[in-house]
Amino acid sequence: MPGYGSVGKALRPCLALGLVAFFGSLHPGHAVTTADLSLGAKVADTSDLQLSPGSATRADVLAHFSAALQFETSGKLRQALDHYLAVFKADPSNADLAAHTAGIAMQFHGREAAMKILEDAVRASPRTPAPLLNLARFASTYPPEDLFVKDEVPAKAMAEALAKFPGHAEVYEMAVMLHLTHNERSKAIEVMTQAANQNSHDPQYWLATGHTAERVWPLGQAEFSMEYRQRVAPFFENALKVASKAEAEQITLEVARQYLLTNDTERARQLCEKLAADYNNLEARKLLYRLYGAAGQKEKALATLEQLVKQAPDDAEQQRLLASEYDKLKQPEKAIPHLEAAIQSGGGEIGDYVKLGWELFQTQKFEDMVRVGQRSARLFPDHPLVHYQLAIAHRAREEWGPSIQQFAETEQFAGATQSELLDHLFYYQYGVTLERMARYEDASRMLEKSITLTPREESKAAANTMNFLGYMWLDVGKHLDKAGELIAKANELIPDQPAYIDSLGWFHYKKANYPRALKELQRAEALLQPISPEDAEILEHIGLTHQALGDKPKAIEYLERAQALKTPDAKARKRIEDELKSIKGGSSETEKK
Helix, strand or coil: CCCCCCCCCCHHHHHHHHHHHHHHHHCCCCCCCCCCCCCCCCCCHHHCCCCCHHHHHHHHHHHHHHHHHHHHHHCCCHHHHHHHHHHHHHHHHHHHHHHHHHHHHHHHHHHHHHHHHHHHHHHHHCCHHHHHHHHHHHHHHHHCCCCCCCCHHHHHHHHHHHHCCCCHHHHHHHHHHHEEEEEEHHHHHHHEEEEHHCCCCCHHHHHHHHHHHHHHHHCHHHHHHHHHHHHHHHHHHHHHCCCCCHHHHHHHHHHHHHHHHHCHHHHHHHHHHHHHHCCCCCCHHHHHHHHHHHCCCCCHHHHHHHHHHHHHHCCCCHHHHHHHHHCCCCCCHHHHHHHHHHHHHHHHHHHHHHHHHHHHHHCCHHHHCCCCCCHHHHCCCCHHHHHHHHHHHHHHCHHHHHHHHHHHHHHHHHHHHHHHHHCHHHHHHHHHHHHHCCCCHHHHHHHHHHHHHHCCHHHHHHHHHHHHHHHHHHHCCCHHHHHHHHHHHHHHHCCCCCHHHHHHHHHHHHHCCCHHHHHHHHHHHHHHCCCCCHHHHHHHHHHHHHHHCCCCCHHHHHHHHHHHHCCCCHHHHHHHHHHHHHHHCCCCCCCCC
């Protein structure tokens, strides 16, 4: 018997509180006499240990109630019923007790006995709607067994409740539910018309009846949304009108949330703007941020969020949101302090540390990135992403050994929990870092993994890795044929790329095919529009090829041009300078490195 057949944890306090009130009303105006149970020389009179008639009655009722709860908890509902009936006889005005007792009585004594309990409760409490609502609910839930008997009890109980208690919102809610359950929508509309015509000055009445009105005119029905909104909105607007100064802020916020939930964003925005202006209301500003964002008013949304953070600097979630907004605007320097504040205020989630790390990377604050990465690695030692980020941070500082260690830890942890992190980009970064430590065979394995894992549609990334690996072997002077294959494939994937053509020309140079080398290198030069300091190595290669072909003036010309570009690579600058001095000094042949 849902709603009637069991006492839940939430219901027991209601019954107990009703009994407390009952105990206090048995003998109004009379103080409770207590026996003197103190220890002392004087022996208490036997009369001191006897309860007064009122106290005896209270004790008896309490004993029945305690026994009822114990029997019901142990599943002995029939025994519990006898005790509940005894309590109800003493206090028939307790509506919750009546409803619960009727539910159990229905199981053992039938509908008629249950209905009598509820009707007795109505007679015992003529000034409250609860017993009438319980009667209507019960009679509607458990109709007569004879299907041909028309039960007038629910309708009469509701009619009486509507007539006697027109200022109680729960009456309208029950009436509407009963009518809609029986597919009587027109009668439900009549009930809400009566509710709308009340002259209540209680904002809670209007809020409650407004929610009931939504059942009659559901705002989720798109085809009737405008019409239904016009029927429902007046209830909530009345709540705003009758709210006192003390209630105005809270009621306005509740109504604003209601409009937001029902997609009346314009009215919700108006109310939130009023709350922000009049009361500096934090929750209203949070809603405004969402409303401005949904409306595409990005500047207003950002300004509102900035105000929110100033107003509540310890709110980690708002700090995160503001950092995210600055990140979208590509302003990492502004995002950083808010991520730091979120960590300080909220204890720091893994996402906060990772986002902060990337923002520091974008602003080239690599030392801070290492510091944050080391802290996050201590806090989340098994999380592969923090090790990956720390590897990148060490690499940015050219700390190749620590970087390689963190790449290895990333691979270890990600293999078990986050294998998707080990993609072609991971192995590319890992490989190029190993190359800087002259661990060429290890670097080759990682770069080959990267090539294998690169999606077919990302041919640009695949070509870049192939070119890097091929050129690495050319530099080392090993696996030249394999290097040539990789570089040729890179050129096939991305033709007319000067860097890849330069690698192809340098491959032919390493194979002593100088005419072919010069042809490819000059083709790379022709594609440089305009030439930049990063292109110095291509001019260097052309110069060295001319030297190998015996054209010393051309060799000097190209090496001087390469030197003039002042490449940012310090090692390359030094190498070009040395090569130029060597050729001018009369050396017959100059090899790179």
